[in-house]
Amino acid sequence: MTTQLKYAIEQLYDEDYVLWLDETLKQLQRQEIESLDLPHLIEEMEALGNEQRNKVDSYLRQLLIHLLLYSYWIQERERCGEGWKDEIDNFRYELELLFSSKTLYNYFLQRIDVVYAKARKKAISKTQLSTTVFPEKCPYSPDELLNSDYFPE
Template sequence: MTIQLKQEIDKVYEEDYLLWLEQTAEQLRQKDIENLDWEHLIDEIEDLGKAQKNAVETYLRQLLKHLLLYQYWTQEKDYCADGWAEEIDNFRNELEILLRSKTLYNYSASILEATYQKARRSAFKKTKLDIFPSECPYTLEQVLDLDYLPE
């Protein structure tokens, strides 16, 4: 690939990302591997994986936070339990889609405790109450179980 062609590809990538995606997809369909923008293509594929992992962690953190609020913030439960339960359901539904991937399921299992610590801090900041267990009181199966609500 010439320097000029590389500069043109870089310009398209920087200025018109959608066009770059369309051109790259067409090059892959045509098996035009010599003109592929390998550098950016590799970066984009890696970023897709990172984005999915970030989504798993975000949904898991929010789900754990709402499970904690539901179970332990008893002063607010009469007023907020339905809303928390709805949020728990929403986060579980989002995770169910992502965790169809065995890799992401295993990733969620590997980050459960660390993510719980973040959820616990967030729940503490919301309530200003030191009422949440120091270690995750839920198994991954409970966290993901569509019918499970802690009492």
Template sequence: MVNKMRSQELTLYEQDFNLWLEDTVILLREQKLLQVDWENLIAEIESMGRSEKNALKSNLRILLMHLLKYRYQPEKRTNSWRYTISKHRQHLEDALEISPSLTSLLQESLGKCYQQSRKLAADETGLPLKMFPSDCPFLLDDILDLDYLPDEARSD
């Protein structure tokens, strides 16, 4: 009985997200603003913004890790690494095309993402962390350049 009562108390948002979304779009198009579930709509829009930012930083971390591996393990370079580098550059390019304002987030996040990538690269390669420069050895323009691949290991 309690479960039955609880299911009757659920909002459309809680019962069927897709249907809630479709209904919300209709209400907005018809300008029936008093009927819109504003609390959940605002929460979803904020969540979308966070997801977009998190995806951008995740793609940057993976890209940086592979650029480090590519530079500091030239003997282990594979087509798979080049594919991963290209794929994550394309993800970044797509995100910046849709939301150019994220370029500033990319610049702001570069230092922290690089430090995380440096640790990931050390963990994955088994190379000591000190093998990778403490400051990012790549320019943002090079990181995003679809044709750029780092040279073999060198002392920076």
């Protein structure tokens, strides 16, 4: 492959990202490894992995917030409880979809405590309840977090 052709492929990344994706896919299918825009391909692969991990963090945070609201904002449970349960179900479902990857499931297990601290902070802010209402440590096991039949009472 000529230097000029390689340069043209690298330029596509900035000029027409979707076309760059299409051309990169074709090169991979044809196993034209030497002509790949490796710096951008590596960047995209890293971004894909980060995006998946960010989804785990985001869905886990939302799941924890809604579990905390359902568990501890007793004054609002009668009015909002069914909506919170729907959201809990939705976030569990989204996490289950991601967990076809054992790597992302293991990431989830490692992130519970970190993400719980952020979810707790948001629940305190939203409810304006005392910080003593919400446990310092996550009160839910990984199994409870993902169990579609589990709702704290």
